[in-house]
Amino acid sequence: MKTAVLGSGGWGTALALVLLDNGHETTLWSYTEEKNKILKEKRESPMLKGVALPEKLALTADLDCVRDCELVVLATPSFAVRETAAKLKDRLKPGTLLVSASKGIERGTSLRLSEVIEEETGGTCPVVVLSGPSHAEEVGRGIPTGVVAAGPDEETARRVQAAFMSRRFRVYTTDDRIGTEICAALKNVIALCAGCLDGMGAGDNTKALLMTRGMAEIARLSVALGARRETITGLAGVGDLIVTCCSMHSRNRRCGILIGRGVPIPEAIEQVGAVVEGCYAAANARTLAAKAGVEMPIAQVAYEVLYEGRDVTTVVTDLMGRAGRSEYEESWA
Secondary structure, X not given: OEEEEEOOOHHHHHHHHHHHHOOOEEEEEOOOHHHHHHHHHHOEOOOOOOOEOOOOOEEEOOHHHHOOOOEEEEOOOHHHHHHHHHHHOOXXXXXXXXXXXXXXXXXXXXXXXXXXXXXXHOOOXXXXXXXXXXXXXXXXXXXXXXXXXXXXXXXXXXXXXXXXXXXXXXXXXXXXXXXXXXXXXXXXXXXXXXXXXXXXXXXXXXXHHHXXXXXXHHHHHHHHOOOOHHHHOOHHHXXXXXXXXXXXXXXXXXXXXXXXXXXXXXXXXXXXXXXXXXXXXXXXXXXXXXXXXOOOHHXXXXXXXXXXXXXXXXXXXXXXXXXXXXXXXXXXX
């Protein structure tokens, strides 16, 4: 199968290697010729140190690489998805499988990224969402990983499953794109908060409380928007939340640690040295919660810290001081 991966960051590069290892003709596209040149010269991504890029992996900065492809992966940062998808419309043949591997919600429209891609490509190509607990640093090294392919229908999802599935990269299928994408975006907000707790020196009890109640918030919003409950407890939900909140591979957690230690937010983002999707997702979570009429206190205080200058040290006390309630009150509705 002829394939292309758009976005040569760590995640895009790792997915290109998975496709290549599965015997597909694969091209990795970079946004700039400068970045493409570095990859060609070093045959290694700066985001995946020590992982060699085989000579048979084609490298380019020319978007015409998608022409005649049977499968195209979009793995750009969330803010670049619309721009990239718009440039594909006249280059794709109808029916090309499009795989959305970016995690986030579009700021300003609050659209899921699969919706953005469909909007810009005219709906002539099916869009499948690939998500789950999958740090690029581990996928690139062939460490066993499991993800979910969420398609508009099971048959389309199975086609993506077949393209990516291997003994080191296990793919499950679902037709719940809503739940898969909401979980993928909002777990980054909870991971930022988890990092803040680590940075402030909070204990394991506090972090477990945050993760569990954060998952309840994600579930509440997801179900209100039409997701399946089963998705929340699967790889795209609980699985991705665990790995993002607990691993130092997580940019969101690392950024949160710095914020929790008192580093100013712009400086914390700069020190991470890559896109921190949770910062975008916090604003979108607030907007979506208001539209859906659901309560998300953790996401709300995350927004206040990130965008309104609230002191992070006051947040835990305020959340702990909320009125008592049943654990299951409004957990799923």
